[in-house]
Amino acid sequence: GESVGLHLPTLSVQEGDNSIINCAYSNSASDYFIWYKQESGKGPQFIIDIRSNMDKRQGQRVTVLLNKTVKHLSLQIAATQPGDSAVYFCAEPEFSGTYKYIFGTGTRLKVLA
């Protein structure tokens, strides 16, 4: 049968503006979350992680916010640059013998010059 690809939500931002990418997770018991960036033709690249005992974690130009009440994660990118254009995934580990990652659908970030 014909396979139907996922329609990726797309966020378009002007270069220099801040970007906010959101993710909802399903397992309220998850204690760790990761954001990955995937550029065209490349594998998921680790950006930042956060443990569930934190609400916020900052990296270089990136901040992850965790709201456990509503099971929501966000990735904030400051002063977005053309090199930030990619698909961004949140992932949470699921344990069933080992920890495998369950990836979200992803959001495509387009940076407009």
Next chain:
Amino acid sequence: EPEVTQTPSHQVTQMGQEVILRCVPISNHLYFYWYRQILGQKVEFLVSFYNNEISEKSEIFDDQFSVERPDGSNFTLKIRSTKLEDSAMYFCASSEAVISNQPQHFGDGTRLSIL
């Protein structure tokens, strides 16, 4: 920075043929994984591997699939008799430990095209 490397970057194979995808995980990592991503779809877990044996495998990882660590550096995924629906990007990943708050690091993948 250490990285996971995968070869080849693109593999084209006739349906029914065997294919071996190769990975060199990060050198001090002990846990290895294969994921796949069908075009336009989510990244899906296939298998995890530790101490020379499979730790967990998904429903996708049927008898046509096998993994091996033939030496101290390589980690391979073999598909014995490829099908059209095996066409996908295959990503290898590794981690230092298999605890929940330990990131898995991914390679750039092998694009497998089955004709």
